[in-house]
Amino acid sequence: MRFRRAGTLLSYWQDGEQVFHNYAQRRCVAANDSARWLLDQLGDWCSREQLLALLPGYAPDSVDQAVRDLLAQGLLVAEGSPEAALDTAITEQWAPWLPDAGLHFSTKDTAYVNRDSSAELKAASLPDSPPPPSYKSQPGLPSIALPERQAAQSAFQEVLLARRTHRRFSERPLPLATVSQLLALCWGVTGHAETPTFGQLPLKTSPSGGARHPVEVYLMALQVEGLAAGIYHYHPLEHRLAALNVAASPELAARYCADQRYTGQAAALFLMTAVFPRTMWKYHKARAYRVVLLDAGHLGQTFCLTATDLGLAPFCTAALKDTLIEHDLGIDGVSESVLYVTGVGYPV
Structure with a gap:
């Protein structure tokens, strides 16, 4: 099996940690220095033997476990897998609009509130803070009253x-x-x-x-x-x-x-x-x-x-x-x- 770094990754800092977001798989995970180094090495398809050669000081079992973890977290994709096919399709077909339009994929299949439960709906929809104003005013600027809207004059x-x-x-x-x-x-x-x-x-x-x-x-x-x-x-x-x-x-x-x-x-x-x-x-x-x-x-x-x-x-x-x-x-x-x-x- 060969694997490589997912092409649909964005990275940003959150709460003092570097986070990797796979917007195709909708997974977010914090990465340590070792994981970042490994991801940097795996921009192209790499076999297990090639990876072991890059990491001569590590036991094969620990390298295998690291690869399994990175695959499970969506940071790597395995050659021939559905995840790799989706990754390739997005990075090739959406190339003109990436990474900005990764928003499209990261917001798919959102978990929605159960609308049959009024308590759950209220808890999810109504925060403790008051809602923002429904209308924007311009205090201090000259105000001009407009004529009243007339009744409908056409179909x-x-x-x-x-x-x-x-x-x-x-x-x-x-x-x-x-x-x-x-x-x-x-x-x-x-x-x-x-x-x-x-x-x-x-x-x-x-x-x-x-x-x-x-x-x-x-x-x-x-x-x-x-x-x-x-x-x-x-x-x-x-x-x-x-x-x-x-x-x-x-x-x-x-x-x-x-x-x-x-x-x-x-x-x-x-x-x-x-x-x-x-x-x-x-x-x-x-x-x-x-x-x-x-x-x-x-x-x-x-x-x-x-x-x-x-x-x-x-x-x-x-x-x-x-x-x-x-x-x-x-x-x-x-x-x-x-x-x-x-x-x-x-x-x-």
Whole structure:
């Protein structure tokens, strides 16, 4: 077996100790001088025999134990292992945005609070200190009173004022035509723009940085008339659904959304992923990662407004079981990763 230092490591000082953080494996560990020296030597693949030659004063058993410990802590990866494959995929495919965008991987699969336990939710959400102010004031600066906001003067303004996040839904199923409208108006291609540098670019109802449109959407149909319960990928240009081999259920929907049970009571969920190479191709700095997140946010608001206009009850959530969703969608979690989920039903 050969091994090398993990490529997905960040190091920083915390409480007087040097900490190594493997953002791919989401492991943090403090390292002593010996471990740091060893990591420095193992930038390339190294066999046991080569390592023993580097450490002539150490017993083979102690070296073997040190390697096992560093592998278990995520500081080394073993050749041919799943950890090594993930490490290589991330460091190669995300090279333009690393190490800054290691945040994306380090925040996947977060442990969420049990929302069914009010005591646990309160303990986790309400610290002893008072919350920060909800509004920012500018004392001492001249203040100008504005005219009162007028009543809604257009259908759009009425929709904007009516938008709310819903967590209760009726048992009424959604017509397939309504789901089709949601998909077309939120994620569908509405036209094309010809550019001299980048050629033909798709246009949609939400803005996208550089018109790269990295966000894909997968429909999780739970109660959609004329559509079997399941997960489907939406093609935004052809306006078609491709069925994935996943048996959707209210229980699975709740699991996807960090065990928020209300999500399983919706008629349909829309799972948004990002295909990062689309944006990386044009933007080579890690700041573009922010743009991908903004793109998903634009789509979430477009969805909520469109659903409200259709008389539906929308919600959106970023509390997700990333790895579970990515496994079921058949995506690798590196070049394409889940970001955001919206859902809808009829209001109670």
